[in-house]
Amino acid sequence: MNEVIHKSGFVSIIGKPNAGKSTLMNALVGEKLSIVTHKAQTTRHRIFGILNSPDFQIVFSDTPGIITPNYELQKSMMKFVSYSLEDADVIICLTDPTTDRIDAEMLERIKKSNVPTIFVTNKIDLATIQQVADLEAWYKTFEFAFETCHVSALKTQNTDKLLEMILAHIPVHPAYFNKEDLTDKPERFFASEIIREKIFMNYRQEIPYSCEVIITGFKEKKDMNVVSAEIIVERDSQKGIIIGPKGEMLKKVGIEARQTMEEFFGKKVFLETHVKVIKDWRSNPNQLRKFGYEQ
Ligand SMILES: Nc1nc2c(ncn2[C@@H]2O[C@H](COP(=O)(O)OP(=O)(O)O)[C@@H](O)[C@H]2O)c(=O)[nH]1
Ligand SMILES: [Mg+2]
Numbered sequence: 001m002n003e004v005i006h007k008s009g010f011v012s013i014i015g016k017p018n019a020g021k022s023t024l025m026n027a028l029v030g031e032k033l034s035i036v037t038h039k040a041q042t043t044r045h046r047i048f049g050i051l052n053s054p055d056f057q058i059v060f061s062d063t064p065g066i067i068t069p070n071y072e073l074q075k076s077m078m079k080f081v082s083y084s085l086e087d088a089d090v091i092i093c094l095t096d097p098t099t100d101r102i103d104a105e106m107l108e109r110i111k112k113s114n115v116p117t118i119f120v121t122n123k124i125d126l127a128t129i130q131q132v133a134d135l136e137a138w139y140k141t142f143e144f145a146f147e148t149c150h151v152s153a154l155k156t157q158n159t160d161k162l163l164e165m166i167l168a169h170i171p172v173h174p175a176y177f178n179k180e181d182l183t184d185k186p187e188r189f190f191a192s193e194i195i196r197e198k199i200f201m202n203y204r205q206e207i208p209y210s211c212e213v214i215i216t217g218f219k220e221k222k223d224m225n226v227v228s229a230e231i232i233v234e235r236d237s238q239k240g241i242i243i244g245p246k247g248e249m250l251k252k253v254g255i256e257a258r259q260t261m262e263e264f265f266g267k268k269v270f271l272e273t274h275v276k277v278i279k280d281w282r283s284n285p286n287q288l289r290k291f292g293y294e295q
Helices: 021-029 072-086 104-113 129-139 159-167 187-202 236-243 245-265 285-290
Strands: 007-015 047-053 056-062 090-095 117-121 147-150 212-220 224-233 268-277
Touching: 007 021, 007 072, 021 047, 021 056, 021 090, 021 159, 056 159, 072 104, 072 285, 090 104, 090 159, 117 129, 117 159, 129 147, 147 159, 187 212, 187 224, 187 245, 224 236, 224 245, 236 245, 236 268, 245 268
Parallel strands: 007 056, 007 090, 090 117, 117 147, 224 268
Antiparallel strands: 047 056, 212 224
16 A cells, blocks of 8 residues: 655745735635735734645635834834744745835845745736846846745636645655634634724725734624624724714724634634724733734
8 A cells, every 4th residue: 555645844925025925825725814905014913824625734824014114013013034044845926017026134034934835926917028127137146046936826826836846845744733724713713804804995094003913802602703802902092993973984994804703714704893092012021922922
């Protein structure tokens, strides 16, 4: 009898904000696990998306976009990026040809990691031939071994090819997670991310960046999930903006979040939200730890 060969490994998706990292992970895993918005820096944690097949398990890490941190929260976000480089079997460095490329320092870190790296050009549905060619010329200047691939994460163009390239580097290893698992994060994490997504979609400027969502109750009943959430803001004035005139903004966010949760969990959801002020939480290391930003 032939022995079954099983491959398993970790793949980190890194890149600048808005490159399409979350969209790519969702496309590769085939589930909408990571929140996607047109705004930069929506992803704050390292989120695993697990792709299972009978003979392999690939654990993708979606990471926050690489930036120069301005406050404590952003420092923690950048730590998640560093950790994800350390234990990767494959690095995917994703670039949107229409915007910024990663800087020399990051390139140096990738080079030093000695992890097989695939430089992936995303948004080929949007970019001009010239923009893609410019990026390709930039890749050629790197003084280390790598591969390249062009995709549209949004339209899932060429993502099968990318998956094949990734699999070629995944070692023979038993599965790290249960073969039914899609992610390492519990359901309540996704409940809070869905509310954050709606906040990103409904408020402008600094508001979404000043918000954290804490799930204070998550009860799974037979045909319904009962979810209680606190939306944390930094100042009283922001609380007023979140709630809106006659509470209408918060109501809208609540309805949209409930609908998305119902799709995600595949059941009815009862959602209750409160708004709470914790002064300058983004700059407070203790508070950040409580919110799960330190590992
Ligand atoms: N046209 C196009 N848009 C994309 C593609 N991939 C991602 N986007 C969009 O780019 C924006 C940022 O995507 P997101 O996945 O949140 O980027 P992240 O910050 O790198 O995680 C969103 O509006 C996506 O819909 C793509 O292949 N083509
Ligand atoms: Mg993201």
